[in-house]
Amino acid sequence: MQPHGEVRSLSAGVRRIVAPNPGPMTGPGTNTYIVGETDLVVVDPGPAEPSHIEAILNCVGDRLKFIACTHTHPDHSPAAARLAEATGATLIGRVTADDQHQDLTFQPAAQIEDDDCIAGEGWTLRAIRTPGHVDNHVCFLLEEEGMVFAGDHIMNGSTVVIVPPGGNMADYIVSLRRLLDYDVKVVAPGHGELIPDCRGEVEKLVRHRLMREAKVASALGSAPQSLDGLVTTVYDDVDPAMHEWAKLSLLAHLIKLEGEGRTLKSTVEGVDHWALIA
Numbered sequence: 001m002q003p004h005g006e007v008r009s010l011s012a013g014v015r016r017i018v019a020p021n022p023g024p025m026t027g028p029g030t031n032t033y034i035v036g037e038t039d040l041v042v043v044d045p046g047p048a049e050p051s052h053i054e055a056i057l058n059c060v061g062d063r064l065k066f067i068a069c070t071h072t073h074p075d076h077s078p079a080a081a082r083l084a085e086a087t088g089a090t091l092i093g094r095v096t097a098d099d100q101h102q103d104l105t106f107q108p109a110a111q112i113e114d115d116d117c118i119a120g121e122g123w124t125l126r127a128i129r130t131p132g133h134v135d136n137h138v139c140f141l142l143e144e145e146g147m148v149f150a151g152d153h154i155m156n157g158s159t160v161v162i163v164p165p166g167g168n169m170a171d172y173i174v175s176l177r178r179l180l181d182y183d184v185k186v187v188a189p190g191h192g193e194l195i196p197d198c199r200g201e202v203e204k205l206v207r208h209r210l211m212r213e214a215k216v217a218s219a220l221g222s223a224p225q226s227l228d229g230l231v232t233t234v235y236d237d238v239d240p241a242m243h244e245w246a247k248l249s250l251l252a253h254l255i256k257l258e259g260e261g262r263t264l265k266s267t268v269e270g271v272d273h274w275a276l277i278a
């Protein structure tokens with residue numbers, strides 16, 4: 001495992017620093033990537049931990065041109081404002097509605113759109129819009145190396161949590177497949193090590209989500225059931241300590257099924273319940 005604060009070279013043009021925020025949802029910590037030699041971009045600066053910001057500043061010196069954020073969860077973007085203040089770099093990314101899970105200090109110059117590019121000497125980053133984990137999520141493809149900075153679209157070692165309403169399971173599956181439209185040679189996730197086989201990983205993740213969806217559908221019956229009732233059946237292969245998080249993704253599956261006209265939501269004693277439409 002890469003020690004926090006160490007700068008590790010991953011390829012000719014990419015270095016990585018891991019933030020000191022390990023945990024069940026963040027794996028070893030948030031990966032901050034630094035691209036370029038003479039003028040630089042930082043992808044996902046991470047949490048506003050002083051030691052992490054110092055490690056990034058020591059690495060970039062006075063060469064930082066852009067700070068790109070895949071999304072605005074608190075483990076990905078809060079260091080951006082402080083880094084921009086210290087270096088004058090331009091903030092790149094998207095904002096979204098406040099759902100109590102967003103870093104509201106991140107204020108990009110403009111909302112980056114699909115296929116927008118930023119570039120420096122020897123590198124080009126192309127934005128790929130990937131809503132799903134959260135609706136402002138963007139991946140960045142380093143075209144010269146075929147490396148995609150995937151934020152929380154794909155993680156190595158843990159399953160991405162989809163938190164409605166900002167997160168959307170139907171969008172997530174579409175966005176996973178979007179990566180197959182590009183010449184991706186390696187996935188650089190927001191958490192965990194590089195993933196060499198993008199197509200294999202995307203196919204595995206889509207299969208996993210559809211397996212879970214089938215499990216949701218088979219656990220549902222004509223009698224309405226609550227999230228608490230469903231989670232133990234649908235996530236019987238997951239540590240019960242993670243069930244509170246699993247309920248968020250379960251809700252995302254139920255919303256997808258509801259959108260497809262396959263489930264009906266009702267309220268029983270003030271609690272949402274779902275039943276299959278026969």
Ligand SMILES: [Zn+2]
Pocket residue numbers: 071073133152
């Ligand atoms: Zn996230």
